[in-house]
Amino acid sequence: MAIHDFIGIGFGPSNLALAIALEEQRQTGGPSLSSLFIERQPTFAWHPDMALDHAHMQVSFLKDLATLRNPSSRYTFVNYLHEKGRLQDFINLKTFFPSRHEFSDYFAWAATRFEDRCVYGENVFEVLPEKHGSAVSLLRVRSRDQTGEVHERLARNLVVSVGGTARIPESFHPLRDDPRIFHSHRYLDSIAANAQAGKIAVIGAGQSAAEIFMDLHGRPGTPQVDLIMRARTIKPSDDSPFVNEIFNTGFVDHVYSRKPAERLELLREFRHTNYASPDLDLIQQIFKVLYEQKVKAQARHRILPRREVAAARADENGVHLTLNDTAGGPSDTIRYDAVVLATGYERQQHKTLLAALTPYLGDFDIDREYRVKTSSDFHPAIFMQGASEPTHGLSDTLLSVTAVRTGEIGAALLAAGQPDAQRTAVGAR
Numbered sequence: 001m002a003i004h005d006f007i008g009i010g011f012g013p014s015n016l017a018l019a020i021a022l023e024e025q026r027q028t029g030g031p032s033l034s035s036l037f038i039e040r041q042p043t044f045a046w047h048p049d050m051a052l053d054h055a056h057m058q059v060s061f062l063k064d065l066a067t068l069r070n071p072s073s074r075y076t077f078v079n080y081l082h083e084k085g086r087l088q089d090f091i092n093l094k095t096f097f098p099s100r101h102e103f104s105d106y107f108a109w110a111a112t113r114f115e116d117r118c119v120y121g122e123n124v125f126e127v128l129p130e131k132h133g134s135a136v137s138l139l140r141v142r143s144r145d146q147t148g149e150v151h152e153r154l155a156r157n158l159v160v161s162v163g164g165t166a167r168i169p170e171s172f173h174p175l176r177d178d179p180r181i182f183h184s185h186r187y188l189d190s191i192a193a194n195a196q197a198g199k200i201a202v203i204g205a206g207q208s209a210a211e212i213f214m215d216l217h218g219r220p221g222t223p224q225v226d227l228i229m230r231a232r233t234i235k236p237s238d239d240s241p242f243v244n245e246i247f248n249t250g251f252v253d254h255v256y257s258r259k260p261a262e263r264l265e266l267l268r269e270f271r272h273t274n275y276a277s278p279d280l281d282l283i284q285q286i287f288k289v290l291y292e293q294k295v296k297a298q299a300r301h302r303i304l305p306r307r308e309v310a311a312a313r314a315d316e317n318g319v320h321l322t323l324n325d326t327a328g329g330p331s332d333t334i335r336y337d338a339v340v341l342a343t344g345y346e347r348q349q350h351k352t353l354l355a356a357l358t359p360y361l362g363d364f365d366i367d368r369e370y371r372v373k374t375s376s377d378f379h380p381a382i383f384m385q386g387a388s389e390p391t392h393g394l395s396d397t398l399l400s401v402t403a404v405r406t407g408e409i410g411a412a413l414l415a416a417g418q419p420d421a422q423r424t425a426v427g428a429r
């Protein structure tokens with residue numbers, strides 16, 4: 001069986017940017033690593049069920065797959081526009097924030113250049129250690145394709161970029177299989193299957209909840225929407241320039257160099273730059289919709305703040321949510337035809353995927369170069385993309401640092417690919 005220098009699990013923007021960084025390192029005289037990326041989806045797709053008609057990027061197009069690492073890369077968004085013949089038209093849009101449709105198309109355009117290094121439609125379900133004597137020298141990556149067939153491949157190193165998984169509030173766990181209740185990452189597909197729903201609950205107060213509210217408002221059938229949140233009100237994302245400096249690539253060093261308690265404090269202090277914080281213009285659109293309802297004396301949509309979903313029950317008449325008012329008001333049970341859980345994402349999937357390696361990986365501590373610290377009898381290097389927010393800061397799950405991070409991981413991979421350097425690097429935990 002062939003041994004790959006590294007296998008990338010997942011082929012979303014992070015591993016795509018890594019493929020680009022490595023190709024460009026090779027073009028400037030660096031060594032060539034044999035690589036394979038394994039992606040669960042049947043083709044390249046970036047959050048396809050949240051590609052809503054009016055949704056735009058929240059980060060500047062200059063934070064694309066390559067610019068911050070190599071502005072002269074052929075994989076920049078500007079070069080994509082040039083090749084597509086839209087560069088001047090884009091300039092006349094006067095925006096830093098392209099539509100999500102367009103950015104998704106940009107990613108897909110770049111991904112087509114790497115099809116020889118990527119298999120689509122395979123779900124990696126475990127990674128096993130391969131021992132040579134008493135030490136682990138290789139990794140056996142096991143995946144299942146859409147027909148159920150299991151594939152095995154060997155790798156010297158691994159880069160795990162699997163993204164987040166849906167956060168489902170506990171009261172909805174028993175209803176996971178009910179098609180009337182779905183997470184925002186499945187929104188477009190699931191709302192099409194619930195096209196007749198007249199009364200819909202959206203849970204959450206983040207960008208996803210706000211975008212979905214506006215999308216439902218514009219849908220045929222004029223559904224009634226209750227936007228239900230634990231927060232006291234909807235707060236905007238702070239993207240003012242000084243605050244936005246926390247997403248600069250250099251800020252990663254600052255966060256990483258802090259003690260754990262201080263890192264936690266930084267995450268808390270700046271949480272509303274990213275989480276539970278829609279863009280201000282979207283909040284203004286929602287406010288306007290509610291204001292116009294008042295003008296017309298209509299009562300179509302409602303914002304229900306300070307509400308905990310205490311219980312969720314489903315029967316043939318709909319989904320019944322019991323909402324507790326956290327300010328001490330009376331509880332209420334309300335019937336809905338459908339419920340959208342815009343409740344964000346968890347980033348623990350890598351731990352399940354790498355469970356068989358746990359004896360060597362300890363607490364999944366990650367070093368500054370995004371490499372998991374391992375015991376000295378474990379020689380492969382495992383890098384993480386998007387799973388290091390606690391140690392590397394809020395930019396870790398976003399595009400903001402992707403181009404530069406993949407340059408750093410690329411350099412570390414090249415070093416790990418050389419056996420002498422590899423053994424030295426893993427000498428101590």
Ligand code: NAP
Nearest residue numbers: 056057058169204205206207208209230275276342343344
């Ligand atoms: P999010 O920002 O994490 O917001 C999740 C919301 O769900 C919060 O209001 C949270 O409330 C609530 N929630 C979580 N657990 C809950 C529970 N058990 N019960 C009730 N409410 C609960 O998630 P998101 O809106 O999906 O955004 C995630 C990321 O994707 C962000 O980085 C965002 O910027 C990005 N995004 C980007 C775009 C775009 O580029 N156009 C679109 C959508 C999302 P609490 O605050 O009370 O915990």
